[in-house]
Amino acid sequence: MQQYFYDLADFVGVQLQSGEIYTTYLTGENSDFCRFSGGKVRQAGGVKQYSLSLRLINGQRHAQGSLSLSSHKDSDRQQIKDLLGILREQLAELPEDPYLLYATDVQSSEARRQNLLPDSREVVANIIERASGLDLVGIYAAGSIYRGFANSLGQRNWYESYPFNLDWSLYLQGDKAVKTSYAGFVWEDGAFAQKLADAKAQLAVLNLPPRTIKPGQYTVYLAPPALAEVTDMLSWNAFGLKAHRTKQTSLLKMVEAGVSMNSAVTMRENTAEGLAPDFSDSGYRRPAQVNLITNGHYQDSLVSPRSAKEYGVATNAAGDGESPQSLELAAGTIERSDVPQILGEGVYINNLWYLNYSDQSACRMTGLTRFASFWVENGEIKQPVNVMRFDESALRMLGDKLVGLTKERDMIMSAHTYERRSVNSAHLPGAVIKDFSFTL
Amino acid sequence: MQQAQFAHIKKLFQETVPTVDFASLRYHRDCDDLVAVRQDVLEPLRTNRDQGVMVTVHHRGGIGYGATSELTPSGLREAFARAVAWAERLGSVAVTDFSKIDMPHKRGEFKSPVREPWDGLSLRSKVEMLSDASRRLKRGSSIVDWSADLWHLRSDRLYLTNGGGEIYQSFDRLVPSLSVTANKGSETVTRTFGHMAVCRQQGFELLAETGFNTASEQLAEEALELLAAPNCPSAQMDLLLAPDQMVLQIHESIGHPLELDRILGDERNYAGTSFVTMDMFGRYQYGSPLLNVTFDPSRPEQAASYAFDDEGSPAELQYIIKDGILLRPLGGTISQARADYDGVASARADSWRRPAIDRMSNLNVEPGTVFFEDMIEGVERGIYMQTNCSWSIDDSRNKFQFGCERAQLIENGKLTKVVKKPNYRGISSNFWRSLKSVGHLSNMEVLGTPYCGKGEPNQAITVGHASPPCLFANVDVFGGE
Structure with missing residues (x-):
């Protein structure tokens, strides 16, 4: 997928007209999902999706759109040409944006995990077998996750990961249940069995008469x-x-x-130790840490490029929502x-x-x-x-x-x-x- | 062009559909456009175009799905193969024998009744309209943030089955927003144009019908008024809810607990279970005899009207609660088969990426006979709350606490002092039984929300709620700090 994305980015570059700059961001995944209810399978399937976001910049004007990729070169190139046409029409009608800021330092990167996931259907069959007789509810999600950034200045960033996440509860009765999760990159059946045993042990306590406490x-x-x-x-x-x-x-x-x-209380946005990519959809590289609260006192904020320009401070590559991803x-x-x-x-x-x-x-x-x-x-x-x-x-x-x-x-x-x-x-x-x- | 794409998808389906007990294909082509002006500066436009298919099979007792944006013969074959593989491998451990469910194979179509379409107004005109609305929100130095948005969502869909089902539906929604925030020291208040509840299947005619173009000044004045207002008092009193809070009250404490997949236990790990059990239908006193709630997909302009749900079942008006008695759950064909109980056509998916699950669609409180002014006159000591801003309810949908942007005390039959940060809490069943007055048809508002979240994998979908103002007795009301 990485090379396909980079090839599309190159194609965008070829389509540019005088004075134009582009940035593009890819989000993609090929996921298996299995939903459990009562220790059985309610819904199971797969979702393959790739979305390309494209921003066209000309001076202080810019317009942005996205499309879903078909993974077929000719079709996707045509979609990109069509979207560029829409964005150009919009640029002609738009005022200059005083808060436009985009990455101009080329900081390419690549982070790729090995795919160590077993076949999802076999994992699910194993979960069902181990949970036999138990009221297990939840979802198993697994598969590839991709993020990519490219711009006309030559920057290329790639993130590829293969996590799984079994988010589940074991119910005793009514609303009495133990909630847990098992997530990572290497599925270990023994580890799941231990978590299941721990949850079953907690169910024994839940079986005691509940206490209603007063406000x-x-x-x-x-x-x-x-x-x-x-x-x-x-x-x-x-x-x-x-x-x-x-x-x-x-x-x-x-x-x-x-x-x-x-x-x-000391809180940080700790990108270095989190799971999210270290580059943003605007192409900025995230710092290893941003200290939000230090020893109980407010310290720094998360700053998107737009806020950085609006308020005259440096960006720390936060997304538009300026929310932590790796708190x-x-x-x-x-x-x-x-x-x-x-x-x-x-x-x-x-x-x-x-x-x-x-x-x-x-x-x-x-x-x-x-x-x-x-x-x-x-x-x-x-x-x-x-x-x-x-x-x-x-x-x-x-x-x-x-x-x-x-x-x-x-x-x-x-x-x-x-x-x-x-x-x-x-x-x-x-x-x-x-x-x-x-x-x- | 859309017809050509539908024909292309239909041909792909015919070429690739496997021999299974049941197979369906749901194609979506979605446009998501946002034009927003914040502090009189145009925000980056959003122009999202998205298309893909979801195929579903029932095979050897199992169920499987495959979703892809690869709209080619090989892409669909891969999606179907994935769906069949899941169904085959796990059919023996499915929650029910899916092969025995009699799925519908209907033909029909639906189109939103748009009079003034999104593309009928130039981008420049939209920006000018929003810039004007934005400028009128800034009324004094205490206003620290303000914005005006138009969000347009169009979804063209085709649903096909291996039994000849063929359904075309085209949804066109508009969500206009205004927001104004006032601050003094460490106190901040925000007033909005319905907090996203103004959401309908309409074009720009919606703006005139709801007063969007003239709302800025009043919202700004109300924000400033709230900033200077005292906190909402803490007491038990009569509570009159405006339609833009009734939206939330209906949604959380009637809609969600009546979703059949919750009652069947599917949502217990995420969105939660329900205090409602199957034995309550047909006899449980959910609310006072004044409470009449309908599942109404037939009001064309409402946010979640449609002719067929995403399992291909035809949708029609049904009473969910009649004279206070609970009648039927909100669940589609598959959930109805599992529960062996009649529901409504409410299995829906938020996009081609996600399978259909039980949803609310349009869930409305039917009007009563009392005019708004008469409701006020009948209250000796109470409070009138407007516009939801905070919502929280337990996983069984019983203990709730909701907050509103603005409230006004009712004293001896008159609206008096404005108070800020109004909250109230209660328990769903007790609360609806305390319903003492339902507003007149002329005070009813057709609203909704584009963000109803549930499901694993997660989905956020648009639902509609129409309601008049409603009056409740002896509610626990309180304010901020």
């Missing part, structure tokens, strides 16, 4: 997947330069009112095995669900517990807890209410597949939080 304030532990829901909310709008300059960031009180988080929260000092004892009496929360802001300026979020959440008493896990709604400021969760973060961290590979399989990841510890507010 109020509790000491809680947010396991890394639960904390990831909180950081996903922050990723939505907290770290972008545009959100900061237009006062829409949920961290407004950190930058306008002197509020800080706990000094243990990292520094490890703390709590041993994960000590969490129940530190909680004493409280709630051990493995997963949160459906977060949203109830007061964005105050960074106050609401959401719910989901899957396996347990009541802890005398430092021991006692019984499952029925679903509870919380409403709490993330500034306090990670500020004066934060007891500590765990030493151990999970590398969470995103299972999102809207339009295409995600390459995002998060590297997070768990968090013990006191006076956490449950409301319903």
